[in-house]
Amino acid sequence: MNKEEILEKFKELGKKILEDITNNNYPSITLPQRTVRNIIYDKNSRVVRLGEKKITRKASSLRQAKVFAQLLWVAYFSKENLIKKGKSCSLRDLYYNSFNDIKIKFDEQDESDKIVVEIETILGYPREYFHIIPEEKSSIFGDLTIEYTMPETHKGQRVNLQTDPDGKNIGLSIATAKFIECNAKMVIAIEKGAIFRRFVEEQVYKRLNAILIDTGGQAPRFTRMLIRRLNKELNLPVFILTDADPWGMHIARVIISGSALSAHINDLATPEAKWLGIWASDIKKYNLPSIPLNQLDLHRLETMKRDPRYEEDFWSEQINWFLKLKCKAELEAFSKYGLTAIIDKYLIKKLSELKN
Amino acid sequence: MLKFEEISPSEFFYRNKEIAGFENPTKACYTIVRELVENSLDACEICGILPDIKVVINETGEGDGINKIIKIKVKDNGIGIPKENVPYAFGKVLYGSKFTLRQHRGIFGLGGKMAILYGQITTNNPVKIITSTIGSKLLHFFVMQIDILKNEPNILRYEEFENKEGWHGLIIEFTFLGNYYNSRKKILEYLFQTSILLPYMNLVFMDNYGMLVFKRKSSLLPKIPEETLLHPKGIDLEMLKRLISINKKETLKCFLVKNFQRIGNKIAEDIIKQLNLNPDFPVRKLKDEDIIKLYNIFKNYNFKKPSSKSLSPVGENLIIGIKEIFKPEFIAFNTRKPSSYEGHPFIVETAIAYGGNIPIPSDNEINLFRFANKIPLIYDSYNDVSMKVIKDINWNLYKIDIYKEPIAFFVHICSTKIPYKTLGKEYIANVPELYKEIELSLRKNARKLSAYLNKKRLYEYQKKRYSYLKEYLEKIFDFACKLSEAKIKIKKEILEGIVSNE
Numbered sequence: 001m002n003k004e005e006i007l008e009k010f011k012e013l014g015k016k017i018l019e020d021i022t023n024n025n026y027p028s029i030t031l032p033q034r035t036v037r038n039i040i041y042d043k044n045s046r047v048v049r050l051g052e053k054k055i056t057r058k059a060s061s062l063r064q065a066k067v068f069a070q071l072l073w074v075a076y077f078s079k080e081n082l083i084k085k086g087k088s089c090s091l092r093d094l095y096y097n098s099f100n101d102i103k104i105k106f107d108e109q110d111e112s113d114k115i116v117v118e119i120e121t122i123l124g125y126p127r128e129y130f131h132i133i134p135e136e137k138s139s140i141f142g143d144l145t146i147e148y149t150m151p152e153t154h155k156g157q158r159v160n161l162q163t164d165p166d167g168k169n170i171g172l173s174i175a176t177a178k179f180i181e182c183n184a185k186m187v188i189a190i191e192k193g194a195i196f197r198r199f200v201e202e203q204v205y206k207r208l209n210a211i212l213i214d215t216g217g218q219a220p221r222f223t224r225m226l227i228r229r230l231n232k233e234l235n236l237p238v239f240i241l242t243d244a245d246p247w248g249m250h251i252a253r254v255i256i257s258g259s260a261l262s263a264h265i266n267d268l269a270t271p272e273a274k275w276l277g278i279w280a281s282d283i284k285k286y287n288l289p290s291i292p293l294n295q296l297d298l299h300r301l302e303t304m305k306r307d308p309r310y311e312e313d314f315w316s317e318q319i320n321w322f323l324k325l326k327c328k329a330e331l332e333a334f335s336k337y338g339l340t341a342i343i344d345k346y347l348i349k350k351l352s353e354l355k356n
Numbered sequence: 357m358l359k360f361e362e363i364s365p366s367e368f369f370y371r372n373k374e375i376a377g378f379e380n381p382t383k384a385c386y387t388i389v390r391e392l393v394e395n396s397l398d399a400c401e402i403c404g405i406l407p408d409i410k411v412v413i414n415e416t417g418e419g420d421g422i423n424k425i426i427k428i429k430v431k432d433n434g435i436g437i438p439k440e441n442v443p444y445a446f447g448k449v450l451y452g453s454k455f456t457l458r459q460h461r462g463i464f465g466l467g468g469k470m471a472i473l474y475g476q477i478t479t480n481n482p483v484k485i486i487t488s489t490i491g492s493k494l495l496h497f498f499v500m501q502i503d504i505l506k507n508e509p510n511i512l513r514y515e516e517f518e519n520k521e522g523w524h525g526l527i528i529e530f531t532f533l534g535n536y537y538n539s540r541k542k543i544l545e546y547l548f549q550t551s552i553l554l555p556y557m558n559l560v561f562m563d564n565y566g567m568l569v570f571k572r573k574s575s576l577l578p579k580i581p582e583e584t585l586l587h588p589k590g591i592d593l594e595m596l597k598r599l600i601s602i603n604k605k606e607t608l609k610c611f612l613v614k615n616f617q618r619i620g621n622k623i624a625e626d627i628i629k630q631l632n633l634n635p636d637f638p639v640r641k642l643k644d645e646d647i648i649k650l651y652n653i654f655k656n657y658n659f660k661k662p663s664s665k666s667l668s669p670v671g672e673n674l675i676i677g678i679k680e681i682f683k684p685e686f687i688a689f690n691t692r693k694p695s696s697y698e699g700h701p702f703i704v705e706t707a708i709a710y711g712g713n714i715p716i717p718s719d720n721e722i723n724l725f726r727f728a729n730k731i732p733l734i735y736d737s738y739n740d741v742s743m744k745v746i747k748d749i750n751w752n753l754y755k756i757d758i759y760k761e762p763i764a765f766f767v768h769i770c771s772t773k774i775p776y777k778t779l780g781k782e783y784i785a786n787v788p789e790l791y792k793e794i795e796l797s798l799r800k801n802a803r804k805l806s807a808y809l810n811k812k813r814l815y816e817y818q819k820k821r822y823s824y825l826k827e828y829l830e831k832i833f834d835f836a837c838k839l840s841e842a843k844i845k846i847k848k849e850i851l852e853g854i855v856s857n858e
Binding site: 072 | 832841
């Protein structure tokens, strides 16, 4: 990610508005539609993205004029107060900052959140690029040396991500750092902190030569950005380990293909990543303690059946397995066979299966 | 067997004074002013004269505590009364002798006679009258009383003067025992509302407290109502009997054709056929059952609607009156085409006024001004048919909140017979035909007001939008400059130009 690139994009946006005004027109912005109908799953690239439909925001009505001014304020705020100063803030911070201008002030945080998504859509970059960062937690551990590019105070500093046994929290600084040296051969993304912790303790990073990532449930965008970079820039294969339930399956799928919510942002998906498990079919195969699917799970499976991302044979088979078995299992279920069973009996076997 | 005592009409009215609005000294005071003013107005309008009326009320010190002896004097420029008619017009209470229709305020001047009678009974003073008819060279001066038991005029004094100035009209003066203090507010309200409907009237009112002048604002006199024959559907059985009794010499066919509107030779013959009688059948031979049969045929026969020639709507005068009093920013007015109920013709005219001096109604009230035959109806508006219509209309359709906006409604109904619900003549019954006409008339006005208000709201919205948009465009411009790092100074006109583009 290039700071100059973002600043240039903001500059273009400003110029376009000035042009409208000096041409005696209402200022307007045209951007891709984020409606369900315009969210497209591209089967070839295996990525969710926005289609060709556009909408135009025009400052010609009372409501629109205010929203328009608010949008430009957010852009201005992030340019002047965040990017230029090498600082960041959360969505909540942004909302409170608007209180300084009574004309701009957002009534609810919901409104400023929506505008941030709007700017993401206009620029095609996630908000992390203009330094408005999420509060989700996710961590990384592995033999990778990085060099910070921001904030200014840490610029140029190098760190090896194997130094902290708790893992390094993935934030703006790691997501935007340069990769200096990497001795790992693969990336394993894990849905749960507890299993991530066990993998560190059992030295999976050493045994498999892997970088471990705790996605903390659904992977935040920084984490997805970093996984993609590790895959694209360092050519590391990516494997994803989740619970055997519709939700875990979807965590994997979002890392691979992206989500509808961030369809307006490019460069978040890692189509080459692979879902290692636990698959529905593994529950029986490994005779795992299981829990019956509840109403919510079943409903989720029905929705997934209609989702184009799950049309591929393997994925639709897994959905059918779930519907057939009517049960789910957690990663911890392997503890039935001992605490390290998930590594010895499952992970290593699964990896070799996938490689063949 | 019961024995009936024969009494004169004068005595009858005296014994039943509450019927005519004299039940207490306060009410009597109001009724007297009202009856005299209305007689004066009728005396002018009947001949197309712009009314010039003066009312003087003088509270004397005498009386029984709260009730005082009051001297009232009313002067008008009406047609006056021929000398020979004066004793009977004021000195004898007569039952109606005319069998024709015309819109009047009072009926056969009865109210005026009741006023004099009441004055005589309470103070025992005679009434003074000065009158002259149009073109008369003499002024006639009478001092007289009513002999209540005999129902005869008793002239105490008569004099003639030379009419040097060619004056015509009537001056009437008498005393009565009344409570002016309590009735004053109601009297002033009555005069005020009258001036709304009759801006062509000039009225000076004086009492012990001061003088009130309603100046003429219009010279547009309503059409003089014509006298028409009775409509067969509008007659009651008693009246039919009396009509027959004074036409005994006629043949049945002549009787029908001469006395009723909408009955020609053909219809008369048709009716006679239904009675199983001959056209030449003498009226005097009609038996009671024949009369009842005739009455029923009248009720059921499909006659043409009654003529509206006998009616006199005020028309544009209402607009002039409302403008003068309320100075509203908008008025919608219309006069409906004549309609009828039970053989009585009527015309509805309504106005809706908005803004100006019209007050925003206080909790759940409605600014409604009602008039019937040019008389304001001041009390009991809650039960009136007009109020019902207004409450039944869904004002949301017109985007009008009648409880929260400065809106006033004006309804004038003229008819040869106003369907009052009570003896007090303060509110009008819910007659379906009347209800419908009032509704149609008000709705038409409501649509006009709604269009006006929409326009006004749009204008206000545009104005607000303009300044609001400009403010935000300035912001947008400011941020866009900072984003692009351009240092442009934009002329104010451009921002204004964008806003006023559409």
